[in-house]
Amino acid sequence: MSHNHIATARRVLDVEARAVAALGERVSDTFEQACELLLACKGRVIVTGMGKSGHIGSKLAATLASTGTPSFFVHPGEASHGDLGMITTEDAVLALSNSGETGEILTIIPVIKRKGAVLISMTGRPSSSLAQLSDVHLDVGVEEEACPHNLAPTTSTTAALAMGDALAIALLEARGFTAEDFALSHPGGSLGRRLLLKVDDIMHAEERLPRVNRDASLSDALLEMTRKGLGMTTVVDDDGRLIGIFTDGDLRRTLEKGLDIRQAGIADVMSPRPVTMPPGHLAAEALQIMETRKINGLVVCDADQRPVGALNTQDLLRAGVM
Incomplete structure (x- = not known):
């Protein structure tokens, strides 16, 4: 039947x-x-x-x-x-x-x-x-x-x-x-990671933070990017304040323009006014900003606009935020 x-x-x-x-x-x-x-x-x-x-x-x-x-x-x-x-x-x-x-x-x-x-x-x-x-x-x-x-x-x-x-x-x-209260009961799951993890927990900070002065050459910046392995470097002025960022994408665009990377200065090829966020914010917020702005990296700056950390999508992926 x-x-x-x-x-x-x-x-x-x-x-x-x-x-x-x-x-x-x-x-x-x-x-x-x-x-x-x-x-x-x-x-x-x-x-x-x-x-x-x-x-x-x-x-x-x-x-x-x-x-x-x-x-x-x-x-x-x-x-x-x-x-x-x-x-x-x-x-x-x-x-x-x-x-x-x-x-x-x-x-x-x-x-x-x-x-x-x-x-x-x-x-x-x-x-x-x-x-x-x-x-x-x-x-x-x-x-x-x-x-x-x-x-x-x-x-x-x-x-x-x-x-x-x-x-x-x-x-x-x-x-x-609150949602954060809920996450405290679920720290081992992806929900807990999304709701509790802050950018401070996963960003590259102190010696791991790529940073060059605005007077540095492009070659120096590439060397710093290689050492820190983040696919980017921050560019700061003489007071240590962020004035720009240089990424793998910027390098490709520089090569397409035919510029001599041995002679160019980082201030000539960096991207000014990069996207930043203050410390203490959730990693999930960083992910939302990066997806909205279609960028792969983000700089974390203090109240004086001095870089204290940097992270990219790979950091978020490893942390289970995305």
Whole structure:
């Protein structure tokens, strides 16, 4: 028997999309209350759930933790065998259960209550035991599962995931959590490198910075470029202030004009008024400037327009910024 896989995929996506859209109509004062309780929490947000709800809960705990709300997942079955010791009176517990009658969760609720921790639940049944025992309940019920037998958790887990994301982002915005804050939680990834790395971290500075005086010959400048291996050199005046730059591209243009590189002075062939930026700026900003201006190198200058560093696209590539 043949199956129309595309039709099935579209039906599943339609069912789940409608369920998520319907959640918006149910976001009310209880959502506001949940946010206020979590913002007031002095401890951590402990997320718990069994089965598929547990998988969603684990993802939600990770999302909360990476967006400014300290959180971790506790398996309710393990909680009954010692892990409840992780929960303190200053914590908030976020429990996920579609039925609201998950035995492993209901078993640990008395202890949670005795500890004085806040209990927030997300279920598909507002009249369930878990919902009634919670300080705040978020309704994530769905009309049907995407499973043709209406059994396998599909639409219900998608709804819980979406509501959890809404909760995490609401908390993120309330805390004023920035992109740089996010990067601090992801220092090993490309996002962290893009958001945290500054030009100071990767630029060629001090002895590695190519620099010649404006009275230098073109031959001297080429020798400096070779020694420093940056494909460019800065040109400074007698006070050390930047007045120009000379790059591999400038060298090609000089040769095309037929100038004698042994006789020419660097001041005659340099590019004046080069693109610069101050230290302390993000490497990602340097990349944006270089792409916009269609240049391969950038000079970093202090407030007195004295070069303190230089970098090129290869430096950004090696640093993982591009």
